[in-house]
Amino acid sequence: MSGHSFGGAFFACLLIAAAGFLACQGADHLAPPDPAATQGPILLITVDALRADAVGALAETGTSGPVAAGLDLTPHLDALVAEADWAGTAIASSSASIPATAGLLTGLTPWLHQALHPEQPRLSSAVTTLAEALRERGYTTTAYVSGHWYPQGLGYEQGFDYYRGLNRGGKAAGHLASLEPGPSFFWIHVDAPSPPLRIRDRLRPQLGPLPDDLPKELSALQLELYRSPRVQLSEDWRQRILALYRGEVALLDLRVQRLLRGLRESGQWDRSLVAVVSAHGEEIGEHGQMGHANNLMPESLRVPMILKLPKGSPHTLRLQPGEPVAATRLWATLVEHAGGMPGPSVAPSLFHQAPPGVLSELYLSDGANRFSWLQGDLQLLRTVRFAREPDFYRARRALAGGRLQRPLAEPAAELLDRVYRTFLVTPPFSGGSESTVRQRLLRWGPEGVEAVPDEAARNALAAELERRWRSFQESEQPPEQVLRQRSLASPPAP
Numbered sequence: 001m002s003g004h005s006f007g008g009a010f011f012a013c014l015l016i017a018a019a020g021f022l023a024c025q026g027a028d029h030l031a032p033p034d035p036a037a038t039q040g041p042i043l044l045i046t047v048d049a050l051r052a053d054a055v056g057a058l059a060e061t062g063t064s065g066p067v068a069a070g071l072d073l074t075p076h077l078d079a080l081v082a083e084a085d086w087a088g089t090a091i092a093s094s095s096a097s098i099p100a101t102a103g104l105l106t107g108l109t110p111w112l113h114q115a116l117h118p119e120q121p122r123l124s125s126a127v128t129t130l131a132e133a134l135r136e137r138g139y140t141t142t143a144y145v146s147g148h149w150y151p152q153g154l155g156y157e158q159g160f161d162y163y164r165g166l167n168r169g170g171k172a173a174g175h176l177a178s179l180e181p182g183p184s185f186f187w188i189h190v191d192a193p194s195p196p197l198r199i200r201d202r203l204r205p206q207l208g209p210l211p212d213d214l215p216k217e218l219s220a221l222q223l224e225l226y227r228s229p230r231v232q233l234s235e236d237w238r239q240r241i242l243a244l245y246r247g248e249v250a251l252l253d254l255r256v257q258r259l260l261r262g263l264r265e266s267g268q269w270d271r272s273l274v275a276v277v278s279a280h281g282e283e284i285g286e287h288g289q290m291g292h293a294n295n296l297m298p299e300s301l302r303v304p305m306i307l308k309l310p311k312g313s314p315h316t317l318r319l320q321p322g323e324p325v326a327a328t329r330l331w332a333t334l335v336e337h338a339g340g341m342p343g344p345s346v347a348p349s350l351f352h353q354a355p356p357g358v359l360s361e362l363y364l365s366d367g368a369n370r371f372s373w374l375q376g377d378l379q380l381l382r383t384v385r386f387a388r389e390p391d392f393y394r395a396r397r398a399l400a401g402g403r404l405q406r407p408l409a410e411p412a413a414e415l416l417d418r419v420y421r422t423f424l425v426t427p428p429f430s431g432g433s434e435s436t437v438r439q440r441l442l443r444w445g446p447e448g449v450e451a452v453p454d455e456a457a458r459n460a461l462a463a464e465l466e467r468r469w470r471s472f473q474e475s476e477q478p479p480e481q482v483l484r485q486r487s488l489a490s491p492p493a494p
Helices: 006-019 056-061 075-083 097-106 130-136 170-177 201-206 220-227 235-265 329-337 392-399 412-424 455-469 479-489
Strands: 042-047 086-091 140-145 162-165 184-190 273-278 302-308 358-362 368-375 378-385 436-445 448-451
Touching: 042 097, 042 235, 042 329, 056 075, 056 086, 075 235, 075 273, 075 302, 097 130, 097 329, 130 140, 130 184, 130 329, 140 170, 170 184, 170 235, 184 235, 201 235, 220 235, 220 392, 235 273, 273 329, 302 329, 358 455, 368 455, 378 455, 392 412, 412 479, 436 455
Parallel strands: 042 184, 042 273, 140 162, 140 184
Antiparallel strands: 086 302, 273 302, 358 368, 368 378, 378 436, 436 448
């Protein structure tokens, strides 16, 4: 918690824990520096909306699907997989960019770190970011980021000595190439393969036969139409979007390769820990929607995660075969690699066996909060619907500048604001008196998901989901109360 006194940080954590969303995990949980454990660089590359089945080398994990489709989309990520100590599919803490990325930077699930959605994007100064934890270990900290949600001032810069925009990545690659020996941490966030989607001519040979009438580009606004489950995405248009998405995946692979090449040129590669992970996946019509932050289905939650440890690392990865891995476990893994001791509320590191199951959360999607508990191949989905607005997706599109075939009965901003105000006063997990709660048990298989009519298994997983969600909270409170208490608990600016 750089920049604040120990007493202020402790007082903030104490109040926030009482507010019900965070167990204190400040710098007092970090062990004294161990020079032997903090010798080489740590490079964390996060990307946006990269599905696990888009990385060709992960086919053997059972996640290869229609995106990879036997194409050579990711030769450089595939090469890193071959060199990695572990590579496979991880489960995102959310299907929305803000909470999922915040989870990677804090090791916390969304309700704990409270950066929940575009109406509430700020990362609180009371949480300990990865940069803060590593700076306590003596690391210099550098970030190059792209994307709308991570500018200076929203809290993601906490703990960084240097925080700049990524642009095309040339400066970041040059910075990596010039690294000297010593403990240094780099976070590089690539806002891809997000819209606009387009294909660069030099990448066409990697993409195989392309559909007829392929648009030169599809913007986020054009894709917004298919976010609604009420709008059918034809198979022809699905194939066009899939082709354009593959083009963005191939470009992302080149951008990552440029960064990795920079680190290799520094001469520090063998001494470096390198991690690459996607914040969340992307649905391309599999469940009647397009994009992310819509639901918690496999295409939105399964992400590639690649981890290369330094040569001669004393650490041993401990992963249970067949058990899903939470992407948020990277936080504790990097901190423990640096000789630190993570606090009790963060996801356990990959150097320790973890209890089974992964929690994912999505708030304020379409008038509903959604929760997922994935254990083995069984998923318990809990939907708490607090608002019913048939024109929700049309209002989103109108507010983004899209044209509607028939007008809304009220201004789009008023409709969406009503949903948000209802969200603020509704208990998120149990719902209010006007809410409806639905729970479904699904099985994830190689051919997709299927409903499981097993009431005993559903009840058991439902109990575990509730226990896990409430594990660091004394009581459930509506978001408005949590925000108010968090504001009171936040330490003053230095």
